[in-house]
Amino acid sequence: MAVSAQRARGSSPETWRNLRVALVFLLPWLIGMLGLWLIPTGLSLYFSFTDYTGAIWPPHWIGLDNFRAMFDGTDPDFNTTLGVTAWWVFLSVPIGLAASLGLALLLNMRVRGIGIYRTIFFIPSLVPFVGSSLLFLWLLNPQYGLVNQFLGLMHLPQLGWFTDPTWAKPGLLLQSVWASGATIIIFLAGLQSVPEELVEAASLDGAGRLSRFWHVTLPLLTPTIFFNLILGMINAFQYFAQAFVVSTIASAGAGSGGGSGEVGGPAGSTLFFSLHIYDQAFQQGNVGYASAMAWGLVVVVAAITLVVVGTSGRWVHYAS
């Protein structure tokens, strides 16, 4: 009886009615899927095999030349952009995560008024990218900036920051740590879900503060670290707005004349992958080549994500 009812439901009239109703609900999504995903993805694949410049239609088919150009030296900036992006993904992401975790540990202490401290750490993340980029251009101004004045006061060397190829990326890292409130809050939530009995039990067993953190808290926090790592790396590969604003303005010089400077400057030191794609696609008119690089980015992001997910079984502990 139940089986026949099931079968009756699975058969035509109701299934078709459901599909019809569902498609009505899905209509806006289907339009977006077609117009904003399927057609653009197809076009993008097509562009990557052509020398399309954005002007002459139809573009000229050049096979794999765009993909070869990344590696055979046709694009002298490609190795630069790989190095800059690798620095950002493999150095700044771990540093940023460690800093956020440290701050979350501080914010997890039990003192009165901790809510005020939490607000202080969270609020910078609400400053719009352009605003925080302009603020850090001012704070890290080599001559008048507050940070260099402070360094001078401490008898430390004053730095060129966004005008110095060595210090431009660390400057961006400072800005990104300053605005990492969301990551801190996610870590804090992770810390608060660590059962206190476990930490206390370890304490009774004579474990010191460091060993409690290392052997109890940290393993229980690995799911949160994993989550932040994946999100952080995916975002790092696509890092754009801050570097774009800072590099184009800083390299335009301090004069009142203005003008847009070098994308990814100084000397290509902040030429992140997405900045290079933008520059090639929208400023140099190498639309085909930029599309090929975009596909390269997709492949690399997918590969690295799979590697991190694949190795996660070895270091991420899920409470059963």
Add this chain to the structure above:
Amino acid sequence: MLARSGSNEAPLTETPQQQRTAQLHRRALQRQRAKVIGRHLLLVLVALPFIIPFYWLLISSFKTNAELLNLPPTFWPHPWTLQDVRSAVGVSGFWDYVRNTAYITLFNVIATVVSSAIIAYPFARIRFPGRDAMFVLVLITLILPPWTTLIPTYYLYKWIGWLGTLRPVTWPALTGNSFFIFLLRQFMMTIPYDLSDAARMDGCSDYRIFYHVILPLIKPALATTALFTFLWTYNDFFNPLIFLNDPSNYTLSLGVYQFVVNHGIANTGAIMAYSLILTVPPIILFFFTQRTMIKGVTMSGLKF
């Protein structure tokens, strides 16, 4: 013996043991207090680098351009001036930017909430052939970097004549946002199915179930969607930079960037005042929606 100090028959003079207990007690208290003070000192020390840039943004917006170049820098404007705020508001096109930003943000919030909820409903509540495959597509669009579709999308907009209008940064919201489709679907799946089955027995259509049963129950998730769509759209620099070519269509974020590009960074006061104005709306929103915002961040890793 040692623990006797609190007994009822308190003697007039304390025995040596009692004195020692009291002393130990006092020391423990002192240690406790030192610990609390130490913790606050540590917190203040670490909080300073976070709050000082903010303070600097504030006071730089009220210093004269001459004072901004003072060495060593001053920590309190003397005198306070409104000249920077006036120059920021006086940037040509400023009020156009405000209007555009308000329109784009409002459009995106309303369109995203409505369309994402409508799209999430069948994924959560209707059984239909091809549902799982379609949902995998939603997840793929969620993960895929936007760069591949972005370049051709620019040319598509160019060919249909949308460049030079606000449509490229508004109309796409009508087709839903993958992230919020996912979020709202998860929420809708937590609502007991008996509820909609009962309504269906009574002859309710899916449209009415969606509107009268499901929507009222997912209000918190809709609020999260609205809040984060606001923050993302307001904050967005990338899409306006690529799709808004006509200066009369610029947003506040793009406007300040173009202002600096056109006039250089010499006018620091005006630039800081503009950045401060840009920062005020999200901060005000934070103080009104703190709980929703923090919950949204911790629940789903929403970032902005």
